[in-house]
């Protein structure tokens with residue numbers, strides 16, 4: 001995008017807090033006071049509710065916003081099917097679920113003229129979007145801004161994890177900028193356009209079909225810690241008053257549908273509510289870990305969780321491995337060998353990850369499915385077993401994990417991708433026998 005977009009991103013204003021009632025008006029007086037739906041909304045605007053949860057869900061989980069817009073969203077022609085590109089949706093039936101450990105290199109560069117939506121490429125997932133359960137892992141690689149088109153996803157919310165290149169997200173609620181090291185959360189159904197701040201962009205997306213992401217409970221940690229609510233930033237209202245054809249692409253039950261509006265649907269002049277997009281800087285994560293011995297389970301690094309109907313069992317957790325100190329005494333400090341009933345997709349935003357000496361690349365990813373054995377590679381094991389246990393700062397990388405209760409089935413394109421690494425099993429080859437009876 002132009003330098004103008006960069007300047008816009010730098011000048012962005014935000015309001016802070018996760019899950020609270022935000023409100024904003026781009027024009028003074030546009031936001032009704034004391035009621036949601038006055039007989040005539042201020043300034044001739046149309047009032048419209050956007051519900052992210054059922055009307056009747058418990059107050060603590062209820063998500064909805066009221067939008068005050070130039071035209072109601074209902075004023076549109078028929079949606080028709082359009083090419084799904086490389087976007088796939090659960091249930092994933094193209095291939096069988098595979099117990100093998102898998103690792104991918106970054107996506108190849110996109111063809112010139114690929115925008116964020118055209119550059120979305122589904123790796124796999126689980127559940128069923130029509131049942132609002134499960135999740136999908138997507139990657140994106142783009143070299144162009146979306147122009148004259150916007151996207152929204154009825155199938156789930158989108159957690160966007162940039163790895164390269166800043167994104168300017170123009171949403172119904174206003175503007176957000178997210179670059180590498182930050183994440184953006186776009187709630188189900190919210191319309192947005194992605195503009196590139198650095199000429200090209202690459203990253204990951206967790207599409208969460210299930211309950212909206214929330215902050216994890218803190219239990220004995222106390223009232224503060226992990227991702228602090230006040231570090232989430234929501235936009236302030238900013239609207240486009242554009243007459244002319246704008247394509248609205250909507251993902252609905254696994255397919256992309258398109259309708260051409262005669263105006264920009266990013267025409268919300270004021271809004272209030274808690275079904276809102278956010279940006280969060282992962283470097284603000286308050287990392288908590290062991291100050292005595294042993295390597296804690298990575299749940300201690302949970303940024304956001306999508307709960308299921310079983311307490312403690314997440315449809316998907318978003319977990320970050322942020323810079324931290326390791327001080328464990330008589331402890332094997334990197335991630336341990338393990339087999340996990342949960343399935344783990346990992347990505348790398350920059351640098352390296354402390355369980356893998358090589359081969360796990362920024363922009364790449366690994367999939368360790370339900371019960372598949374994994375952990376430190378041989379080189380990491382050998383090094384960490386012999387390391388002198390002085391306090392050690394781990395700050396040479398930023399990795400993350402989408403951890404989900406169901407196995408992840410890869411799409412056909414992921415299972416046969418040219419960038420799928422061959423011989424990943426070999427990283428655990430040569431782990432020597434030390435037991436002498």
Ligand SMILES: O=C(O)Cc1cc(O)ccc1O
Nearest residue numbers: 297298335336344355374375
């Ligand atoms: O597999 C991984 O690298 C993720 C992970 C990290 C950790 O610190 C403990 C368990 C775990 O699954």
Ligand SMILES: [Fe+2]
Nearest residue numbers: 340344368374
């Ligand atoms: Fe793991």
